[in-house]
Amino acid sequence: MQWSPDGxxxxxxxxxxxxxxxxxxxxxxxxxxxxxxxxAVRGAPAIGVAAAMGLAAAVWHAxxxxxxxxxxxxxAAVRAxxxxxxxxxxxxxxxxxxxxxxxxRMRDVLDRDPGVGxxxxxxxxxxxxxxxxxxxxxxxxxxxxxxRELLRDGMRVLTHCNAGALATAGxxxxxxxxxxxxxAGLRIEVFADETRPLLxxxxxxxxxxxxxxxxxxxxxxGMAGSVMAAGKIDLVLVGAxxxxxxxxxxNKIGTYALAVLAKHHRIPxxxxxxxxxxxxxxxxxxxIPIEERGADEVTHLAGARVAAAGATVFNxxxxxxxxxxxxxxxxxxxxxxxxxxxxHAPIALPPA
Numbered sequence: 604m605q606w607s608p609d610g611x612x613x614x615x616x617x618x619x620x621x622x623x624x625x626x627x628x629x630x631x632x633x634x635x636x637x638x639x640x641x642x643a644v645r646g647a648p649a650i651g652v653a654a655a656m657g658l659a660a661a662v663w664h665a666x667x668x669x670x671x672x673x674x675x676x677x678x679a680a681v682r683a684x685x686x687x688x689x690x691x692x693x694x695x696x697x698x699x700x701x702x703x704x705x706x707x708r709m710r711d712v713l714d715r716d717p718g719v720g721x722x723x724x725x726x727x728x729x730x731x732x733x734x735x736x737x738x739x740x741x742x743x744x745x746x747x748x749x750x751r752e753l754l755r756d757g758m759r760v761l762t763h764c765n766a767g768a769l770a771t772a773g774x775x776x777x778x779x780x781x782x783x784x785x786x787a788g789l790r791i792e793v794f795a796d797e798t799r800p801l802l803x804x805x806x807x808x809x810x811x812x813x814x815x816x817x818x819x820x821x822x823x824x825g826m827a828g829s830v831m832a833a834g835k836i837d838l839v840l841v842g843a844x845x846x847x848x849x850x851x852x853x854n855k856i857g858t859y860a861l862a863v864l865a866k867h868h869r870i871p872x873x874x875x876x877x878x879x880x881x882x883x884x885x886x887x888x889x890x891i892p893i894e895e896r897g898a899d900e901v902t903h904l905a906g907a908r909v910a911a912a913g914a915t916v917f918n919x920x921x922x923x924x925x926x927x928x929x930x931x932x933x934x935x936x937x938x939x940x941x942x943x944x945x946x947h948a949p950i951a952l953p954p955a
Contacts, residue, residue, distance in 0.1 A: 604644070604652055604736065604772055610667075610729075612660040614653060616643045617769060621810040629657055630664045632688040639695040639702075642801065646770020647844040647880055648743075651701030652736050654692045655709050659725075659732040661688055666725050681724055682713050697892045698853055698921050699844040700882045705735055736772045742877040743773025745935035750780030750840070750875055752938060753931065756789045758837045761827065763796040764855035765807035766842030766875065777840040777875040778808070780933070785817055792818045794836060798855060799824055800900045800918065824857050831868040839865045843876040850926030850943025851888025852876075856919055862928035871930040878934045881945050888923035896920050 607613045611628040612635065619625045627643065629635045635657030638644050644653045665675045665684060675681050689706040696702060712724075712731050719727070754760070766777035774782050784791050793812055798804035805821045812819040822830055830836055839861055843852040852858075852874045865872040885891055898916035902908055910916070932939045 604649065604656060606656070606660070610660055610663045612653065612657045614638060614644045615769070617645055617807060618643050620769075621806055630660060632658065632661045632691050635661065636691050636695045639692065645803070646765065647699035647701045647842070648739050648771040648776065648877055649769070650696060650699050651705035651879065652732075652739050652772045654695075654702055655705040655732040655735045658685065658688050658692060658706070658709050659729040662725055662728055666721055675721065678719065678721055678724060681721055685710060685713060685728070696894055698894045699880075701844075701877070701879045704879045708735060739771055739877065739879075740773035742879075742935040743771050743775055743779050746776055746875060746877065746933060747774055747779030747783035749935070749937045750873070750933040751783040751787065753838065753871070753873060753933070754780055754784040754789060754791060755837075757791075758784075758789075759792045759794065759835055761794045761796070761830070761836045761839045761861070762808060763804060763839075763841050763858050763861055764798045765803040765811070766840075767808060767811045769807050769811055770842065776877065777842040778811070780840065780875065781812075781817060782815065785815075792820070794820050794822055794830060796827060796857065796861070797821060797823045798857065800904075803855065824860075827861055828864045831864055831870060836865075836868075836870055839870055839872045840875055841873070843874050843880050844921060845885070845891050846874065846876060846881045846932065846945065847885040847888050847891060847926075848881075848883045848945045849887050850929060850932060850941065850945070851891070851923055852926070852929060852932070853888060853891045853893065853921045853923050856922050859922040859924045859928075862924045866928050872924075872928055873931045873933060874924070874929050875933040878936060881934070883945050888925065891921075891923055893922070894920040 605613050607628045611630045613628050616625045616627050712727050767775035795804040795808040809819050809821050841854050843854050845853045862872045896918045901916045901918050902910040
């Protein structure tokens with residue numbers, strides 16, 4: 604994610620990968636919300652960064668080109684626009700806590716100096732969004748350095764969905780330790796779950812790792828147990844969209860099943876996420892809202908129907924892995940061991 608020359612938010616449209624590498628420029632709140640809702644931009648840290656940068660870009664555009672019939676010509680109008688835009692973006696996806704965290708930071712800018720003019724306020728919003736992006740990059744690097752200590756030469760790592768550079772503003776969360784280990788000269792092989800129904804593992808993780816020169820093997824979700832039983836997996840690394848105060852972690856649907864399999868096969872199961880994904884207000888995973896998405900994601904694949912017409916569909920986007928199944932949680936603060944207790948999120952690192 605970056606700024607376009609005219610101040611828009613520029614993203615990679617992840618819906619088009621791996622077939623096409625397409626960048627889009629987003630200039631309105633509606634465009635940013637649609638990109639988040641339809642997974643053009645996805646991954647909990649990336650959603651937060653995109654929401655912050657997108658809101659700043661929308662304000663920038665509205666104070667210069669106009670939103671609707673008129674420009675945002677005074678501070679009161681800008682403040683109302685930010686509050687309304689933040690509410691619209693927050694509703695785009697409910698599970699990733701990073702989304703609300705980033706938007707709260709953008710709204711906090713409004714309270715620092717209510718008397719500033721439109722131009723300074725717009726610049727302050729843009730600066731806050733840029734700080735959120737820079738902090739995410741620094742967090743990813745720190746996560747990679749911390750998680751690298753769990754990897755050994757020759758390890759075979761299983762991951763689910765995509766928690767790499769495409770899901771963040773930096774080198775990723777769950778894949779960051781892999782990148783750090785490879786950079787240090789270790790030989791690491793990754794097994795990527797296909798990740799039904801939207802194939803983020805085969806479409807995005809495999810594409811990303813192959814481009815980086817990391818050996819990657821794609822398996823279907825149902826193969827994970829047999830691959831573990833065959834002794835081909837040494838470690839499981841997954842991301843998280845929200846972590847409760849007791850360590851229960853919500854991640855892409857299918858993660859819970861992996862944790863159960865890893866426990867049975869005595870394979871360490873590690874959740875890797877920035878501290879902004881920790882929701883200390885949720886005592887357990889039962890309080891984490893789980894997004895349910897449209898039936899067509901299950902009934903169709905690449906536009907073609909693959910399920911019987913008339914069948915009902917249940918399509919939760921996430922599941923919750925109990926903390927009892929998690930061996931370690933890695934944040935930018937380091938490697939944390941069970942039992943987990945987050946009365947507050949670990950302190951974020953300053954931008955690099």
